[in-house]
Amino acid sequence: MIRALWANIDYVASVVLFLIGLYAVIAKNNLIKKFMGINIMETAVFALIISVGTVRHGSPPIMGAGARAPFINPLPQALILTGIVVAVSTTALALSLIIRIYRQCGTIEADELRRLE
Amino acid sequence: MKRIAVIAVLVAAFVPLAAAVAQLPTFGEASNPTNTYLVPRYLQKGPEEAGAANVVTDVILNYRGYDTNGEVVVIFTALIAALATLLVRPKQMAATPPGDDAPRSPIVSFVVKAIAPFIAVFTVYLVLHGHLSPGGGFQGGTIFGALIILLSLTLGHKYGLSLLPERSRPWLQAAAVLAFIAVGLLGWALCGAYLAYPSYSQLEWVREGWLIALEIGIGVGGAAIFATVFWTMEAEP
Numbered sequence: 376m377i378r379a380l381w382a383n384i385d386y387v388a389s390v391v392l393f394l395i396g397l398y399a400v401i402a403k404n405n406l407i408k409k410f411m412g413i414n415i416m417e418t419a420v421f422a423l424i425i426s427v428g429t430v431r432h433g434s435p436p437i438m439g440a441g442a443r444a445p446f447i448n449p450l451p452q453a454l455i456l457t458g459i460v461v462a463v464s465t466t467a468l469a470l471s472l473i474i475r476i477y478r479q480c481g482t483i484e485a486d487e488l489r490r491l492e
Numbered sequence: 493m494k495r496i497a498v499i500a501v502l503v504a505a506f507v508p509l510a511a512a513v514a515q516l517p518t519f520g521e522a523s524n525p526t527n528t529y530l531v532p533r534y535l536q537k538g539p540e541e542a543g544a545a546n547v548v549t550d551v552i553l554n555y556r557g558y559d560t561n562g563e564v565v566v567i568f569t570a571l572i573a574a575l576a577t578l579l580v581r582p583k584q585m586a587a588t589p590p591g592d593d594a595p596r597s598p599i600v601s602f603v604v605k606a607i608a609p610f611i612a613v614f615t616v617y618l619v620l621h622g623h624l625s626p627g628g629g630f631q632g633g634t635i636f637g638a639l640i641i642l643l644s645l646t647l648g649h650k651y652g653l654s655l656l657p658e659r660s661r662p663w664l665q666a667a668a669v670l671a672f673i674a675v676g677l678l679g680w681a682l683c684g685a686y687l688a689y690p691s692y693s694q695l696e697w698v699r700e701g702w703l704i705a706l707e708i709g710i711g712v713g714g715a716a717i718f719a720t721v722f723w724t725m726e727a728e729p
Binding site: 376379380382383384385386387389390393394397398401402426427428429430431433435436437438439445446448449450451452453454456457459460461463464465467468470471472474475 | 494498501502505506509510511513514515516518519520521522524526527530531534535538539545546547548550551552556559560563566567569570571573574577578624625626628630714718721724725
């Protein structure tokens, strides 16, 4: 088990990053910090999927003069480019909602908001 | 008490994730299933079928073009949602936000003015050369949006807004969606399916032109949307 984890240490790094984000989401009280936690979790998933496509000693998947195999897998990179843009969209919307909450309630601390109800 | 609960949740999440990760195929092997199914074909035939030497661009704009089309609609929708949430009118955006008249550091202004043209040229290279080298519309658009945000932070809000004139701003924000619709309908008219590319090898320049049109649309639209989201959040109600 430990040896298998050591061989896949790049994936384990993504898991640890994911847990850091999860910690921010459940332990922090400030809505912006919570959303930063969600962003860290997104980054962890992106890093995991990108590293699944890595090939050791591979070159970038750009054909042309001087290109030689093995190539790094282009498919995860293309999918994650899409994912990053969607993450940016959700971030923009969430931050606007948080600004709106601040204007309406005067605070973005989760426990104070709960007390306001 | 709360701290113990948080640690328990994190450990409970770590154990199954680590167990799953330990069973994945070894990192970095070329013989992993992810690297042997479907991808060799993209690598082999991508440049001649889709028209770009950069296989990532082939996948984004040709093999999975519908996906990217949906994605530019998503980011445009996010802009509309942010504007609707904060209810900002263009006039409010142009109003000087508080602190805008604060004295700016002359050193920061000088450095930003000195490097801005180089950043702008770099984005143009990224967008126009994105199908032959690392880069593309999203990357170039993001850097150009960051440049506009940097300029409006250091040289003043008005200066940043003047980079996207108010009359053409909606068209610039919708540029990515419009470019996809235009190329998609052209493909429908000429090749029989939405977003279809001409498959004859003589028409390679047409394919390249469509790729560049999409990249420019994505770049301009992305930059305009990022800058507008920033101004929207900055504006006072």
